[in-house]
Amino acid sequence: VIRFRDRVEIRLCDLPGLKQGASEDKDMGRRILRHTYRSRALVFVVDVARGERSAQETLDEVEMLRAEAIKFDPLNAQKPWMVVGTKCDSLHRDALYHLDSLHFRLRARYGLEVPVVGTSSRFGLGLTRLVRTIRQLIFPDLLEPIRRLPAERFVLHPPGVLHGPYEGHLPSLGGQWTPPLLVPAPEDVVKIKSQGLIDQ
Numbered sequence: 001v002i003r004f005r006d007r008v009e010i011r012l013c014d015l016p017g018l019k020q021g022a023s024e025d026k027d028m029g030r031r032i033l034r035h036t037y038r039s040r041a042l043v044f045v046v047d048v049a050r051g052e053r054s055a056q057e058t059l060d061e062v063e064m065l066r067a068e069a070i071k072f073d074p075l076n077a078q079k080p081w082m083v084v085g086t087k088c089d090s091l092h093r094d095a096l097y098h099l100d101s102l103h104f105r106l107r108a109r110y111g112l113e114v115p116v117v118g119t120s121s122r123f124g125l126g127l128t129r130l131v132r133t134i135r136q137l138i139f140p141d142l143l144e145p146i147r148r149l150p151a152e153r154f155v156l157h158p159p160g161v162l163h164g165p166y167e168g169h170l171p172s173l174g175g176q177w178t179p180p181l182l183v184p185a186p187e188d189v190v191k192i193k194s195q196g197l198i199d200q
Contacts, residue, residue: 023071033072049090055101082115089120
């Protein structure tokens, strides 16, 4: 359950992976897809760390998942949907390249902005953006309030002084200056002895 500060709650249902023919109950696909009838949005999770494999494979996998969901229940075609790319921290396997390629291929194929969010469960990257994107899919007219500190419209007075004046000696301005001695002056020694701070 995702809970927001304005008391909006979104329940997520994590379903197992699907294969081609899941709508025909291959590998118990219909038992998995039956949980989509009460969903308000569909989120397809794909692995984008594919190395040197073709970028078309990622698009084919996303379209296969959506096609199987629509074959099982035609109402799924009317639901908003998005794509989540996982393992984006695997830079040595061209994860970001496949993620960008998937975004532009979906945009060219469907002619609309299909949200594509990259995440990394290892480092926790992209999770905040993912949660906000899911909220925008389900509640597009309900914006999340952001609390900001009030600020003055115009600055009518200059900022105050942060410190007091420096009364020490500045060698660059010249003048006589006697460096402090490590040995106290004779009158200071008499004063210290009178206070009993040192032995007579």
